[in-house]
Amino acid sequence: MDAHKFASKGVPEALSLPPKWLGMYSDFILKNASAVSQIESALRSLTYIIPGRFRESEIASESLHSGVQLLSLYHDSLLSKAISRLPLPQRPHPSPHNRYTKFWSQRSPFYRRLALTLQMIQYTELLWEMAAKRKGEKVRWRVVVFLEAIKALCRLLLLRLTNSRPLLSPPLPEREVDPATVEESARAASAEERGEPLIPPPDLNDGSQTPPSERSEAPSDAGWTMPRTGLSMPSLPDTSDISSYLLSKVLTADDIKPPKALLHRVSGKGEIAEILYILRPVVYAFAMQRWGRDKKNWTPWLLGLSIEYGARQLAKNDFQERLAGGLRGLTVLEREELRKRGWNLGWWMMRGAFYENITKGWIHTVSQKLQNKPLLGLVGGIIEDYEFLWDQHYFPTATL
Template identity: 65%
Template sequence: MAARRRGEKTRWRVVVLLEIIKAFCRLLLLRLTNSRPLLSPPLPERVEPIAPTERENSSDGIESPLSERSEQTAWTMPRTGLSLPTLPSSSDISAYLISRVLTADDIKPPKSLLHRVTGVGELAEVMYILRPVIYAMAMQYWCIRDPANGRKRWQPWLLGLSIEYGARQLAKKDLADRRAGGLQGLTGLEKEELRRRGWGLGWWAMRGAFYENVTKDWIHSVTGKLRDKPLLNMVGGVIEDYEFLWDQYYFPTATL
């Protein structure tokens, strides 16, 4: 926001500098994790299971007596004749939940949740990391060269989208060829990250030439239809307010 007030050239210099710093940090993480793909968020939540014996023991180390544990007997309802399953006792709740909630990924060591990438897979990851820098530099070039229509130029948008889509296809090909079982053999964390990156392609509808030439016109048509209608005109006003902030202070690589 501060760079925006100093002119277009300063704004784009700051954007490119920020993306270079972010890319450097991501490449450093790629190195520190021995070429494992980056995640978003970088530290996914994970609940470590507690052994049932730890729950069965009391705070002073004395094990709960057998009489306090639930008996393995079922209760039959008199009218329907259906049997209700036995509820676990308080000392067996942890084992009961673990047996029904945990999956294979929940008990794997952290390093086994993400496989290392090499060759084509590592190239795809580097492309994915560098795509914001390349896109920001292309936008800087065209916006400074043609201040009036630079944001409407399709060259930066096509370049950025091609890099991201190409990185995704290379990564999928590498996973299918090198991983046992192909894409079906991925861990849950890898499948979730691949799915998130796929949905991330939708953000290109809010960037660059596509936003300026297509999305913005569609937003204007929607807000125009809502302007003279009771209550709905409030929704149109909110959309127009956010559109102003998006146009003035949003930088194209903020969601990359």
């Protein structure tokens, strides 16, 4: 009987521990957002520059890289929730990309789940390919085609959910917040919950520690710190810099538009172009599976490039015909996405037959010239490691 009572008490307590630990972890992240961001950046950079990481320890290093990316994705959600709880004057001004993606994420839970699935696949796709490659080339290409098909399906559903609006990359809001603001807010909330007064940090510019003869020379742009909350109010601008200060506060046309109006809906040729753009990776991966035994075969490369370039030109023609002012009528967000897709066309120099016949020889020549030279030898070694990566795997040069 006593054992039954002990078990009935112990099981609920054990089940309550994981949420409690998760809450403690969330509080720790919010109170140390600056340090956590620096650690994430350091680990991410380390996985990029470790010499030889793509040969003897490719699975281990790519697992570390994927883990950091997934953890950063979770941290982004924590910071986003913390920012949404801040008073409006303290919230950072969001970019058009964040306004648009946040609108759809909040409006449609299905959109958020699809976008999150898409991001997680993109962060782990190279790891899946490396694991599949150990079981043979056939298994590897089946996994590649399967992952590209899943991503294309997610994008087609996102296109449907947004009422035929062009897709953005990434489909989730990006981190655009000063970690110090989140830390200050988290500490203030924690102190308020405990009923403790928040003691603001000492202001080194308030003149209290400055000799009277030097106080007139102390900077006066430190702002004013509120005694109860510890938050600071910005100081007034310099009289010689009023124009630039006022211009920084001016709202643009995109700032006052509803979030979903930041992208025009596409139809007809524009919708066909977007669908072709989404399906291009699947077609290219399938072509590589079909003709990939001969790496110098130009068929997959020409097929993939033709689809992507044709989709781009078709979309531009649709904008030119349908929008008032043609391409000049595009919103800032549409111009940014169109420019990003244009730069992504450059990755075709690192793919398929173009890489095997042209780029690979040039990269190998450069890396050989950098060997046995101070400092430059390290750069040459990293280039050789990436040359191995580009030569042996599909996803490092994938842009979708």
